[in-house]
Amino acid sequence: MTHFSLADDAVDLVQLRASLHHPGSGGYCAFEGWVRNSNEGRAVDGLEYEAYAELAVAEGERIVEEAIARYGVNAAHCLHRTGNLAIGDLAVWIGVSCAHRDEAFRACRYIIDEIKHRLPIWKKEHYIDGDTAWVACTHAYREHEHDSRHGHAHAHVHEPIAPFVPDYSRQTRLREVGEAGQAKLAAARVLVIGAGGLGCPVLTYLAGAGVGTLGIVDGDRLDASNLHRQTLYDARDIGERKVDLAARRITALNPGVIVKTHAEPLHTGNVVEVFGQYDLVVECTDDMGSRYLSNDAAILTGIPLILASVYQYEGQLQVVTAKPGDPCLRCLWPQEPAAGVAGSCVESGVLGPVPGVLGCMQAIESLKLLLDLPRPTDHALLLINLLDGTSQRLPIDATQGCAMHDSCIEAARRGLEQAQSARDVELTFVRLDDAMAAGYALVDVREAAEIAAQPLHAHSQWLSSALIGERASELAAGPVLLICASGRRSGVAARMLRGQGMLNIHSLAGGVAALAPQCDRVAG
Amino acid sequence: MMTTVTLQYYAQLREQARTGSEQVSTSATSLHGLYEELRSRHGFTLPPDALKVAVNAQFSDWQQELRDGDTVVFIPPVAGG
Numbered sequence: 064m065t066h067f068s069l070a071d072d073a074v075d076l077v078q079l080r081a082s083l084h085h086p087g088s089g090g091y092c093a094f095e096g097w098v099r100n101s102n103e104g105r106a107v108d109g110l111e112y113e114a115y116a117e118l119a120v121a122e123g124e125r126i127v128e129e130a131i132a133r134y135g136v137n138a139a140h141c142l143h144r145t146g147n148l149a150i151g152d153l154a155v156w157i158g159v160s161c162a163h164r165d166e167a168f169r170a171c172r173y174i175i176d177e178i179k180h181r182l183p184i185w186k187k188e189h190y191i192d193g194d195t196a197w198v199a200c201t202h203a204y205r206e207h208e209h210d211s212r213h214g215h216a217h218a219h220v221h222e223p224i225a226p227f228v229p230d231y232s233r234q235t236r237l238r239e240v241g242e243a244g245q246a247k248l249a250a251a252r253v254l255v256i257g258a259g260g261l262g263c264p265v266l267t268y269l270a271g272a273g274v275g276t277l278g279i280v281d282g283d284r285l286d287a288s289n290l291h292r293q294t295l296y297d298a299r300d301i302g303e304r305k306v307d308l309a310a311r312r313i314t315a316l317n318p319g320v321i322v323k324t325h326a327e328p329l330h331t332g333n334v335v336e337v338f339g340q341y342d343l344v345v346e347c348t349d350d351m352g353s354r355y356l357s358n359d360a361a362i363l364t365g366i367p368l369i370l371a372s373v374y375q376y377e378g379q380l381q382v383v384t385a386k387p388g389d390p391c392l393r394c395l396w397p398q399e400p401a402a403g404v405a406g407s408c409v410e411s412g413v414l415g416p417v418p419g420v421l422g423c424m425q426a427i428e429s430l431k432l433l434l435d436l437p438r439p440t441d442h443a444l445l446l447i448n449l450l451d452g453t454s455q456r457l458p459i460d461a462t463q464g465c466a467m468h469d470s471c472i473e474a475a476r477r478g479l480e481q482a483q484s485a486r487d488v489e490l491t492f493v494r495l496d497d498a499m500a501a502g503y504a505l506v507d508v509r510e511a512a513e514i515a516a517q518p519l520h521a522h523s524q525w526l527s528s529a530l531i532g533e534r535a536s537e538l539a540a541g542p543v544l545l546i547c548a549s550g551r552r553s554g555v556a557a558r559m560l561r562g563q564g565m566l567n568i569h570s571l572a573g574g575v576a577a578l579a580p581q582c583d584r585v586a587g
Numbered sequence: 588m589m590t591t592v593t594l595q596y597y598a599q600l601r602e603q604a605r606t607g608s609e610q611v612s613t614s615a616t617s618l619h620g621l622y623e624e625l626r627s628r629h630g631f632t633l634p635p636d637a638l639k640v641a642v643n644a645q646f647s648d649w650q651q652e653l654r655d656g657d658t659v660v661f662i663p664p665v666a667g668g
Contacts (some may be wrong), residue, residue, distance in 0.1 A: 261668045349668035374598040374665035395646075396664045400637050411602070413667050444639075444646075446597060446662065451607060455595075455660065457641050463648075 066131070066139055067123030069114055071146040076156060083160045085137040090164035092171040096155035098148045106191040112145045112154065115183035118321050119143070122314070125307065125324070126177040134170040136161050141174050143184060181311075183318055185226050227318045231273050244434045245273060251433045252276040254341040256329065256357060257348035258309040259283075260292035260418030261371055261425060265345050266309060267295065268426035270317045274433070277313060278341055280325040281305040292415035329353065331483040334360040343432060345369045345425050355399045356482055358392035359475035361385045369428045371421040375411055378421035380445040381459075382428050390442050391471040393478065394464020417449055481562075488557045489572040490544065493579045495521035503569070504539040506531075508547050508556055517575060519546065528552040535560055542567050550574035589614055590653045592621070595660040600638075604629045618642070619649040622661065638663050 083091065101107055127139050139159045148154060157174050161167040235245050251274050255262050258281040269277060285293075285300045285308060295312045296305070306324040313322050329337060338344060338360045346357040346368060354370060361368035361383050368383040370392060383391050424445075431438050446455040465471040492498040495505060505523035507514060508531055526534055528547060538560075545553035550573045557570040571577070589612045596604045604625075615621040622635050640647055641660045653659075 257668055259668050347668050349666055351664065351666040354666065371668075372665045373667040375602070375667075377597060377601075377665075379662075379665060395639050396637070400664055411599075411667070418668060444662070446660075448597070448607065455641075455644060457644060457646055457660075457662075459646065463646065 065124060066127035067120060067141050067143075069116060069119060069123075069143055069145050071144070073153070074142060074144075074156070076153075079140055079142065079156065080158055083138040083140060083158050085160050087162055088137045088160035089162055090167040091158065091160045092164070092167035093159075094155070094157040094171050094175050095153055096175070098150050098152045098154055100150045102188055105188075107150070107188050108191050109147065109149050109189045111147050111187040111189070112143070113185050113187065114143070114145050115318075116145075118183045118314070118318075121321070121323065122181055122183070123178065125310070126174055126181060129177070129307070130159070130170040130173045133173065134161065134166040136166065136170050139170060139174070141178060143178065143182065145184075181314075183314075229273060229317060229319050234272060239436050240434055247433055247435075248273045248430075249275045251343065252278070252341045253429060253433075254278040254280065254337065254344045256280045256344065256346050256353060257350075258293075258295065258305045259289065259347060259349060260373070260413070260415070261347035261422040262309070262345075263293050263295045264419055264422035265347055265426045265429070266313055267316065268423065269429060270313045270320045272430060273317065274320065274429075276321045276323065276341075278323040278325060278337075279306050279309050279313075280329055280337075281309070282326055282328040292413065292418050294419070329356060329360075331356070331479050331486060334479075335364055338364045338366050341366060343367050343369070343429060345429055347371070347422065347425065351399055352482070354392065355478055358383060359478040359482075362391050362471045362475035363479070367432055369425045369432075371425045373413055373418045373421050375413055376417055376450040377446065377448045378417060380421060380424050380428070380447070382432070382442070384432075384442070388461060390459040390461040390464050391475070393471065393474045394459060394461060394466075395444060397465070397468075397474065399478075414449075420449060421447065484561050484566055485558060488554060488561065488568075488570050489550070490569045491572045491577070492544075493577075495519060495523075495546075495578065498544050498571070501542075503542045503544040506538065506543055506545050508545050508553050509575075513548060517548075519575070528556045531556050532559060535563070535565065538565070538568070540567070542569065544569050544571055546571045547574045549576055590616075590655050590657075592653060592656070593658045594625070595658065597660070598663050598665045599633060600629075600631060600661050600663060603631050613653070616652055617649065618647060618651050618653065618659065621653060621659065622649075633663055 098110055123141060127141050130136060131139055137160050142156045144154050155178065157171050159167045159170045161170065231245050234240050235242055253269055253274050255265050255277060258266060258279050266277060283305050285296050285303055285305055287301055290296060290298065295309050300308050304326060306326050310322040310324050313320060325337060334356055344357060344361060344366055346354055357368055362385055365385050367385050370381045370383060372379050381392065442459045443456045444459060465474045498505065499521060505521055507519055507523045507525050508528040510527055526537065545557050545568065547553040550571055553570040553574060557568045560568045591610060591612050593608065593610050595608045601607050613621055613624055615624050618640050619635060625631060635649060639662045640649060642651060642657050
């Protein structure tokens with residue numbers, strides 16, 4: 064069910080209230096905002112609400128979800144009127160049901176304060192003297208900020224804020240951009256995967272340039288170790304979800320941009336569908352698996368992709384146009400490197416401005432593609448070394464890449480299949496009996512001493528993980544479940560065997576340690 | 588016969604070689620042979636199939652013959668962001 068709605072006519076409150084009934088709720092709190100007959104000392108005889116509907120609905124939904132998560136709400140809904148309203152009419156309705164009254168009061172208060180502060184809704188007041196004025200509904204005192212650790216000072220703004228009017232004159236003055244280019248940007252939808260060191264400058268510049276819709280994918284919460292390179296965030300944001308923080312900053316930077324957030328990381332099950340909602344994707348994660356997944360989805364959907372990655376003081380940049388005959392990531396490195404082969408910021412360190420530089424370059428490449436600006440006709444991998452200030456542009460010959468075997472499309476299809484199969488590897492069972500009943504042959508891959516100390520109480524084959532590669536032919540032909548102490552060795556072995564085409568091999572997630580006590584293992 | 592080439596290293600290779608570039612004289616005749624020689628000297632952990640190699644700013648085949656004065660670059664994929 065959606066938690067936020069806009070209505071351009073009077074609504075049935077009985078029905079809305081009924082929708083919040085929940086057996087676990089012992090407290091229900093509702094707030095109604097009405098049209099008053101005066102504002103700032105002037106007599107008002109009615110008003111008109113105008114909403115930036117898409118953004119208001121997305122942001123409203125987010126606010127109610129935040130309240131639900133923050134206060135443990137069972138059910139909540141917020142409705143905001145638009146259109147013409149008379150004195151006494153209902154302008155806003157909020158209902159919250161919770162286990163206890165205190166959470167209900169607080170969640171209700173949170174929602175109204177955030178709504179007043181964050182929603183792109185303007186009101187035009189009609190005064191008794193015949194005059195009218197647009198007033199932004201953005202002034203609010205946010206009580207809940209006083210009971211959080213943020214402890215902001217009073218954010219009470221009395222002056223009405225005029226609706227924001229963007230000014231793109233500094234870029235439309237460029238002959239290659241102009242008003243026509245600006246219109247292209249306004250119509251463009253760009254997905255930024257990863258709101259970290261690379262993603263921060265990408266999001267900032269694309270929002271500033273007036274890209275109409277920006278999607279943000281990030282499953283992480285802000286950590287103090289991010290702040291040296293992730294310039295969208297503040298110290299007081301630590302622990303918050305990065306998609307929410309980034310969406311708020313981007314909306315504040317350019318309220319005209321529609322921001323869509325995706326807190327679920329992309330995977331084989333959703334990547335093609337998500338890519339399909341955008342015209343261009345910018346890959347900004349620090350994850351090799353994500354880079355290959357994005358490459359494969361770009362090739363299969365035909366949506367261009369801008370890849371960048373950094374290592375300590377240097378970076379790499381590649382534009383994948385996803386046009387037939389143009390090269391892709393797999394034309395350079397056909398297979399995703401094994402875990403630990405590619406360096407990451409966590410293990411190898413990185414100087415903050417390095418992803419800043421590469422992210423800015425991704426933003427430039429994005430604008431060049433969206434605006435169809437002049438660029439080289441060939442394709443290249445760009446290597447940037449910021450220690451000695453050099454760069455190398457290495458042209459990529461597509462005929463020497465995936466085309467040597469079959470094609471980028473075939474490679475992408477195989478890549479997604481492998482990724483899907485890797486996702487299928489891990490299975491969760493609390494009891495080994497359940498696994499056997501489901502038709503799995505059990506294979507214990509632990510060492511003899513471990514098995515002696517903690518035998519499995521179920522029929523199993525023994526094939527140690529060190530030997531399983533060369534003795535794979537001894538495994539049953541049907542579904543096989545590999546078991547080790549923690550799930551790590553069995554996972555590695557299962558992926559290795561699957562890499563050889565044995566797609567029936569699975570690994571017990573969490574290993575013996577995750578099994579229910581008594582039934583399948585003895586106390587160790 | 589010895590060939591003299593200039594090497595440039597990126598990412599983990601730069602770290603493991605402890606330099607961004609160096610000039611070497613080698614008896615290796617192919618890029619593959621050259622990398623194996625450097626691998627034992629610097630203790631490179633990356634296998635050649637995880638790398639791209641470029642000669643004189645053009646991506647090259649591992650079997651390509653080395654010529655005096657070549658500039659050879661080994662490029663691992665990196666994932667930081």
